[in-house]
Amino acid sequence: MAETFVLVHGAWHGGWCWAAVINQLERLGDRAYAVDLPGHGMNRADRAKVTLDSYVNSVAEFIERHDLKDVVLAGHSLGGLTISGVAAKIPARIKRVVWVTAMVALDGQPVIDTAASPLAAAIDSLPERSITIEMLGKEAIDGLTNDMAPALKEYVMAALGPQPLAPLLAPVPMAPYFATGIPSSYIVCEDDQMPVAGAPSWHPHFSSRLRNPTLKFVKSGHEVMFTHPVECARALHELARGD
Numbered sequence: 413m414a415e416t417f418v419l420v421h422g423a424w425h426g427g428w429c430w431a432a433v434i435n436q437l438e439r440l441g442d443r444a445y446a447v448d449l450p451g452h453g454m455n456r457a458d459r460a461k462v463t464l465d466s467y468v469n470s471v472a473e474f475i476e477r478h479d480l481k482d483v484v485l486a487g488h489s490l491g492g493l494t495i496s497g498v499a500a501k502i503p504a505r506i507k508r509v510v511w512v513t514a515m516v517a518l519d520g521q522p523v524i525d526t527a528a529s530p531l532a533a534a535i536d537s538l539p540e541r542s543i544t545i546e547m548l549g550k551e552a553i554d555g556l557t558n559d560m561a562p563a564l565k566e567y568v569m570a571a572l573g574p575q576p577l578a579p580l581l582a583p584v585p586m587a588p589y590f591a592t593g594i595p596s597s598y599i600v601c602e603d604d605q606m607p608v609a610g611a612p613s614w615h616p617h618f619s620s621r622l623r624n625p626t627l628k629f630v631k632s633g634h635e636v637m638f639t640h641p642v643e644c645a646r647a648l649h650e651l652a653r654g655d
Contacts, residue, residue, distance in 0.1 A: 422489025426453025436645030468497035517584030
């Protein structure tokens, strides 16, 4: 039976980042869609006005507009903050939610401490209330691209766009998602070196915040969609089928 996937990108990315994974999922007989969140990719929303709620609403509206059902909703990195809200908003259309080396918030809390973060203090002075990956420095760039060949790294870095900060500073309600009872899964990228504030790694720091998630492990860095699209697609396909 064909599965239906809706794929949500992370910070600085757009729906374009999922192209190779979509190709692989279609080879497995599935249907897959990638969305551009507001202010990303071809979605030209004013980045200064982008919020986490606008992320959630845009994905939920995409699913409803295309009348998609039994959706396996997957989010990469910052996309993890969006997918829980989407599932809570339209639970009848969601079959499973998959965090792909993604952020999982604590209920009612933002993923960035607004009281301590220099980003939060500077948000109103930044262009479009957004930040580029280069503004985070060499450690973040190296962590994002640690297992990329030089040509791939050059391509990805050239394609990344500014990231609105407001979604990172918004409290994330997780209780409504947990109340749905929708199954959760987490794809662990074993070589992920993207820095995480207050933790050595994304797993189990974020994955442990879910309730009884099914885990899949991929030998990959943070940008698994680019470096290991075949393995990423296979993991998504197997999780959708309950394997």
